[in-house]
Amino acid sequence: MKLMKSYGIFCSRSARFLFFLTAVWLLVQQDLLLAFWHRNFMLPTCGILAVIEISADHWIFGGTCAKGAQGMDYLMSSARGKRVLGYALKGDCLMRLLMDIVVLGGGAVLAAAHGAADPAGILLDTAGMIAATYGVVTLTLVISRHWTMLGYSLSAASAGCMTLMGLLLLQGYFPWIGLLSAVLCVPITLLAVKRVLDRMEAGFHDGMEF
Amino acid sequence: MESVIEVIDLKKRFKGFTLDIPELKIPKGFATALIGENGAGKTTLLNCIAGVRLNYKGHIRYFEKWQDEERDREENGVREQIGYVGSGLYFLPQWDIGQIEKLSGLLFQNFHPERYRELCRELAIVSGETSGKKVSELSDGNRMKLMLAAVFARDTSLLALDEPASPLDPVMRERLCEMIREYLDQGNGERSVLFSTHNISDMENVTDYAVIVEQGRVAEQGFVEDLKEKYVLVKGETSAVEAARPALYSISESRYGFEGLCLSENLDRLAGLSVSLERPSLFQISVAVMKRNSQIKRGNKA
Incomplete structure (x- = not known):
């Protein structure tokens, strides 16, 4: 509850509109493709999802790791600032994971339910895609949050998208990559949260140490 | 306090x-x-x-x-x-x-x-x-x-x-x-x-x-009313500037005369000089203190 409350405050109305509405649109698009379901149809959906998630982050946590940790003084002046920011960052990870599950997993579940061949394989395959999408996006955010300019965030989104495409194509040949992605999601999540909190902590310590 | x-x-x-x-x-x-x-x-x-x-x-x-x-x-x-x-x-x-x-x-x-x-x-x-x-x-x-x-x-x-x-x-x-x-x-x-x-x-x-x-150091502090008692604003013509300078805490000169701040305790050193005395504003006190401690080089002799 605390995670979502804090995240809800950091995520502005415009970011929510961009984030959720386009995600719904993607879900509809994916459902339309269900009749011809094949793993390769999911690749553009994963790519667009990654671009949306990385771009939307610019309006939520963009610049929080930038030099001088701009915009942190208000949070730093409160005894609860670091905790609230931590909750918001964890809420963001949870929200993105949920969205990946809904958008990518929803279609796979429907496909399996409608008698697609090898339903267990489809679900397993999709789980790997979800893990890879979440992992690559989260890792890209660790980098893109160092920039304050939208252009840089969009470049990061393109780079993240291409990395994800490559990873998913490889995953088609080496299914264990999906499992590896799932395992790596935990340290990547911890890194994404810790990086922003560390930058905030560093903001308390300007100048030279005694 | x-x-x-x-x-x-x-x-x-x-x-x-x-x-x-x-x-x-x-x-x-x-x-x-x-x-x-x-x-x-x-x-x-x-x-x-x-x-x-x-x-x-x-x-x-x-x-x-x-x-x-x-x-x-x-x-x-x-x-x-x-x-x-x-x-x-x-x-x-x-x-x-x-x-x-x-x-x-x-x-x-x-x-x-x-x-x-x-x-x-x-x-x-x-x-x-x-x-x-x-x-x-x-x-x-x-x-x-x-x-x-x-x-x-x-x-x-x-x-x-x-x-x-x-x-x-x-x-x-x-x-x-x-x-x-x-x-x-x-x-x-x-x-x-x-x-x-x-x-x-x-x-x-x-x-x-x-x-x-x-x-990086506190150069002056106090209640504003006390500071205004501590310092006095001195104004005079150019002819009196050299005689007044040693007694002044800070000084600004122009072609028409000078204006400076003097510690109240040093006022007797201005006796006999043709100068007018006024109560300084906080701005004048602050500028005088800053000028005295500043690293900025000025044309004026202070």
Whole structure:
């Protein structure tokens, strides 16, 4: 509850509109493709999802790791600032994971339910895609949050998208990559949260140490 | 004198600059102005007091009760009691006015959303529907007003304001002085304000106590009325300048004459000279103290 409350405050109305509405649109698009379901149809959906998630982050946590940790003084002046920011960052990870599950997993579940061949394989395959999408996006955010300019965030989104495409194509040949992605999601999540909190902590310590 | 903040042997180092304050007491129940040149250490001192910069040596005592190591414990409520307004790095640029209201409610127990909304309207931060306007879309002046709205919407005991007047227009500066005065009056001696400023003349009518900081050190401090007793403004013609110079604390010369500040205790050294004596303003005292301690090279002989 605390995670979502804090995240809800950091995520502005415009970011929510961009984030959720386009995600719904993607879900509809994916459902339309269900009749011809094949793993390769999911690749553009994963790519667009990654671009949306990385771009939307610019309006939520963009610049929080930038030099001088701009915009942190208000949070730093409160005894609860670091905790609230931590909750918001964890809420963001949870929200993105949920969205990946809904958008990518929803279609796979429907496909399996409608008698697609090898339903267990489809679900397993999709789980790997979800893990890879979440992992690559989260890792890209660790980098893109160092920039304050939208252009840089969009470049990061393109780079993240291409990395994800490559990873998913490889995953088609080496299914264990999906499992590896799932395992790596935990340290990547911890890194994404810790990086922003560390930058905030560093903001308390300007100048030279005694 | 009761103090709201007591600074003991505070040192903070940067490359080529050290803030070094052996002792400083900010009086409780008054408005204290931190005055000094650019880079004198005002912001650093305010940031240390507000607890947004921590790697300093020495101690800061809050409300005659809490040490700085106790400041961050939520149960002590020290940070709740301090309303801090900082530089341009205060809010994330992507936040909007509505987000800041909700965030403030999470960050501070003593935040009143309705008072915040009222202040946003009253200070004309934006016209019409305000909550969707982003910080990055606001002018410097409106950004400062938004910071002020966020801190004045809280029940605090100390306001620590870094250069609040600088980006504001003259009308808003006057309103800021009124807000500070109302804040102090409503506190019945329990509330204090500490602000840094370059706009000494504009803020003089709200300043009770002044601390003049130069090159990381406190060069002068005291209640404004006491400082105005301590110094005397001396004016004279060019013919008297050389005779007056040794007795003066600082001096400005022009082709028509000179103007300088003299310590009251040295007034007898001006006896017999054709000079006029006036009560100085805080601006004149501050400039004189700053000039005497400044590293800026001037054409005038001082």
